[in-house]
Amino acid sequence: MERKVYSLKKFGRRLGTRQEGKRAHDELFRALAALPPGGRLVIDLSGMEVLSGSFADEALASLLSELRDGEISDRYLLVRADDEELLEDLSERLSRRGLALLALVGDGHRVLGKLPPYLAEALEQVIERGRLTSLELARLLGISVQNASVRLRELAKLRLIHMVQESRPGGGVQHRAVSLVSLNRHS
């Protein structure tokens, strides 16, 4: 998967207004659309002091909302920050929109916004193992394959995992969930 890092610091250390957020949104949208299928855009917030809720909503939450609604298919968004506190307002805005976003903070990761526990549980399994089929997820969580498949589909719709199609050993095709973050090599 191709990965591009985009620093928001070019818009200032303290962001900001909806107007500025809209400008950032348009640039980020173009950067996402220019990625090949499966590409990840990592929004780097390093060195920033303030990310206001209004800016975050206009630049990032609305962009993620467009991804969820299918405006650009098979591209993924993540954020990277030095400090979790900076992400509070963004997380609140994502929750209001019913969205979730993976954030890389220090050596760890966290999910911003709103993610129901049953999906959070599935997401953690995908991240922990890197790649999972619904059958494997079903075994790990002790749930039906159909249930596991639904969870992976929902995570994919929220752009929290990447789904790839591969040949099944016994013939036919199967879908495999691929984590957007790696536990030992963060994006």
Next chain:
Amino acid sequence: MRTLDVWRLNRELPNWDRGFPRPLVDLSRVRRVDPFAAAFLALYARQCAEAGGRMRLLVPESPEALADLVGSGLFRLAAEGIWTDRSLPEVPDEGDGFSVITRVDEEAEVQATVDRVCDALEERFPLGETSIRVLAGAMLELAQNIPQHANPLDEDIDPWGLLAVREYQDHIHLVVMDKGVGLSNSLGLNTRYRGISDGEALEAVLIRGASRFTDPGRGGALRRIREVVLRNEGRLFVRSGSAWFWQAEVEWEIEGVSPFPGVQVSIQLPRALFFG
């Protein structure tokens, strides 16, 4: 009257209003005018001028208090709306947006204004990450609310947005205000809140994060500010129309006070936060 602050101003406003648009504002005995009161006087003077009158201001006898008031930029900003009983001393304008009341009109200017104020603040004393985040975040959200919400239907009114920040021994005082349509009129554009009173609008915005927009990503900024101020042991005062909301050691909401257009916000953050 020794100090003109939020509380004293609320008590004096009905008396001043009896003489509107030529109210007599007697500050002769005043020794201290806080930034909320100074900015409010500028708005009030502007109101008087727009109504064809002028505020008759008896300026403080205390040279320090008068210099302070002149230094706030009140007389420069609202010159056409103020008559004074004495000539005013020359006080240098620091020009960095700090201590001085600054106009907020266009959204495009908000970022630069907040940066200028925060840079000036950082030069005066070291700011921890939390403090700058709290202060700059509140300033950005409140200041952009003026171009976005103070005149949502583009009516023939001038919201005349103002911003001021001032440091004291024990706290930092941030003030953002306008004389636009106010919270109830802005919120009332959303059919869900049509006919809402000033007090109900304050509660809807500050407690429930209501917005005039139906977009779920909009609104909630004032509620977040209230939560952050509360978490950092600060004090918040919001006035809109004929109601006000106070949050400090207690939460207090009053409806039926002397009406004044727009939204006026005062945030006091303990200075200890800035060394954290």
